[in-house]
Amino acid sequence: MSTAIYRRQLEQRRKDLAGAQKKAGEFRKKESDKRTAANKAREAAGKKSGSMAASKQREASRHEAAATAASKSASTWDGKVARFLKEIGGLEAKLAKAEAAERAAADKVRQREQEQAERRAALAQQEIEGRLSTTEGQVSTMLEEIRAPRPEKLRILLLGASSEGDLRVGREQQRIRAAVQAATHRDLVELEVHPAATTAVFLDALPRFRPHVVHFSGHSAENLIAFEKDEDDFHESAIVNADAFARAIAAVDDKPLLVLLNSCDSAAQAMKLIDTVPFAIGMSDTIDDGDAVNYAARFYATVAEGQSVQAAHLFSQAAMEMNGLSGHDLPTLNCAPNVDPAVAKLVTPPPE
Known part of the structure; x- marks a missing residue:
């Protein structure tokens, strides 16, 4: 799980602990008050005689019984306090481990990005003189090869997974659908939407469907993706190894052109996916739900307007920043060495 989930769970457990401690204190005070009242009643009984003494003794017994009941309730809440303290300790340990893993993943992503930039710069330096005059023709040929051999709609597979119900994947898919429907070339885009995607749904x-774009929204980390299980109630995620996910994409004959992992800490996975697909987008850190939803909706709206992959990516980041969203720099576009994201378009309007 991501650090954001552990932090939310810790916050809830600390609230539970505070509530349990308050309850235990209330019952301890009640116990003390009732025992004091019982002692006073017994003292009064010693000073009385006959029916008055018996009445005070009965009053003392009632207070003593109430004190005993309060003591039992206080013990019950003390047990909850101990349990919450133990759970908080476990969650703090998991959070520390997750934070360390995220820092390590971010370091690896930065290192890979730097290495990729250096490789691209070296390649550009070697080839710029000899290939400058033929770049346009090569890019055109490349795009013809990666696109479908016949005119067809852009097929986008939207996979959402939030088995614990803590992410708004349905809202994200709704925003994407609405954004595409409002675009100029909406008739050139086909969506297949799965708001509770299992591994079987993905593999089928x-x-x-032979998607040109595979979009995943849910939980992830550097080396895993969390799908749902075929269960109706909230449940633990079905964890899938990132390499297995990539091998499934690589195995089909009609490979996607783009994989967009709209999930936390997925940039490292996206970096690896460009060995299989021309373009892959991932998030370099933990991204808030609202930021992820806004990026995705704007990205597909821009694609459906006939803009290039690079234009859609940069325009979506700029829109997020203009709207004051702090995660605008988290989406990371990765490209295979032989493709140009500034030229590649996923939706091309038919000639007039």
């Missing part, structure tokens, strides 16, 4: 859709 790849060869059947």
